[in-house]
Amino acid sequence: MTADPEGKALAQLRRGALENCVLALLAEDERYGYDLVGELAEAGLVASEGTVYPLLSRLRKDDLVTTTWRESDAGPPRRYYSLTPTGRRALADFRVAWSDFRASVDRLLDGKAQQ
Amino acid sequence: MMDTTHPLITDYLDRLRRAAVGLPETDARELAADIEEHFRAATDGRAISAAEVRTLIDRLGPPEDLVAAAAPPNTAPTTEPAAQPRREWEATTVAMLLAAEVLILTILLIPIGLVVWVIGLVFLARCRRWTSSQRLQAGLVLGSGVPVALLALVASGMATFRSVSQACSVDAAGVEHCTGAPSSGPAAWVPWILAALGIGYAVLQIVTARRLLAAVGEHGPRPKGLRLR
Numbered sequence: 251m252t253a254d255p256e257g258k259a260l261a262q263l264r265r266g267a268l269e270n271c272v273l274a275l276l277a278e279d280e281r282y283g284y285d286l287v288g289e290l291a292e293a294g295l296v297a298s299e300g301t302v303y304p305l306l307s308r309l310r311k312d313d314l315v316t317t318t319w320r321e322s323d324a325g326p327p328r329r330y331y332s333l334t335p336t337g338r339r340a341l342a343d344f345r346v347a348w349s350d351f352r353a354s355v356d357r358l359l360d361g362k363a364q365q
Numbered sequence: 366m367m368d369t370t371h372p373l374i375t376d377y378l379d380r381l382r383r384a385a386v387g388l389p390e391t392d393a394r395e396l397a398a399d400i401e402e403h404f405r406a407a408t409d410g411r412a413i414s415a416a417e418v419r420t421l422i423d424r425l426g427p428p429e430d431l432v433a434a435a436a437p438p439n440t441a442p443t444t445e446p447a448a449q450p451r452r453e454w455e456a457t458t459v460a461m462l463l464a465a466e467v468l469i470l471t472i473l474l475i476p477i478g479l480v481v482w483v484i485g486l487v488f489l490a491r492c493r494r495w496t497s498s499q500r501l502q503a504g505l506v507l508g509s510g511v512p513v514a515l516l517a518l519v520a521s522g523m524a525t526f527r528s529v530s531q532a533c534s535v536d537a538a539g540v541e542h543c544t545g546a547p548s549s550g551p552a553a554w555v556p557w558i559l560a561a562l563g564i565g566y567a568v569l570q571i572v573t574a575r576r577l578l579a580a581v582g583e584h585g586p587r588p589k590g591l592r593l594r
Contacts, residue, residue, distance in 0.1 A: 303400065
């Protein structure tokens with residue numbers, strides 16, 4: 251754990267946005283849990299890949315995502331995640347909220363920079 | 366075939382299961398199954414080196430972090446309470462104040478009624494989602510129930526005493542003579558007026574209780590949450 255305030259701010263931002271980034275990734279196509287985790291890690295959105303799984307399970311309980319088991323070429327069946335209609339609506343709401351939020355923060359940050 | 370049986374992986378899964386004992390059983394089982402599947406997908410049935418397994422484990426993060434992420438989010442702010450304010454505290458307060466009043470009227474349970482009343486008043490002082498004027502209103506209309514009930518009991522007790530202390534006899538001429546209290550007692554309509562006042566008071570209490578409960582959170586501090594607009 252770092253006491254670095256910059257790292258802390260980033261962690262908080264990640265935490266707030268991660269859930270909706272998962273929804274955004276699933277909006278394109280259904281995904282295998284392992285691939286989803288890999289993509290989020292690659293995008294720099296998660297520090298510990300393992301913490302994505304509890305998040306996915308919570309999204310499933312909240313009926314934002316749903317899972318289906320599919321046969322795989324090698325090994326046991328795999329669990330695929332996809333968006334529910336509720337998840338789609340939640341993502342649409344977040345898109346609006348996020349663009350407003352980003353505009354507000356940008357305005358404040360730019361304002362401070364100019365002074 | 367390299368599977369999730371690598372000693373480092375087995376060790377990680379054991380640590381995860383031990384760390385997850387505090388979680389609800391289904392959550393703990395699901396988390397372990399998800400991580401096991403993650404390892405299976407990562408190794409994909411091929412042999413991988415100990416170094417690769419270590420990288421996998423490092424990227425997953427410590428089992429304790431995973432369990433913390435799976436724990437119910439009691440500190441995470443949500444916007445739900447703002448939409449549907451929780452009013453258990455206020456409802457309990459109202460129920461206690463009204464129940465105390467009913468307990469007093471049973472006469473036998475007066476001590477319990479008094480205790481419930483005092484606790485109800487303490488609760489009322491802590492109903493922070495009501496404004497101070499709403500709390501005052503609750504105190505005056507609902508909190509006054511116990512004193513009013515006690516007064517009503519004393520009044521009816523006195524009336525009963527007056528009527529029983531009257532001793533009447535009929536003389537040989539058939540004329541009734543009463544002693545102890547004047548025969549011109551309280552007029553017959555007085556009990557009816559008192560009964561009407563009692564019913565009116567009860568209705569006022571119920572209406573006030575409903576209105577105050579509906580107003581919970583309208584003026585009080587909103588629960589903390591991310592407000593974007």
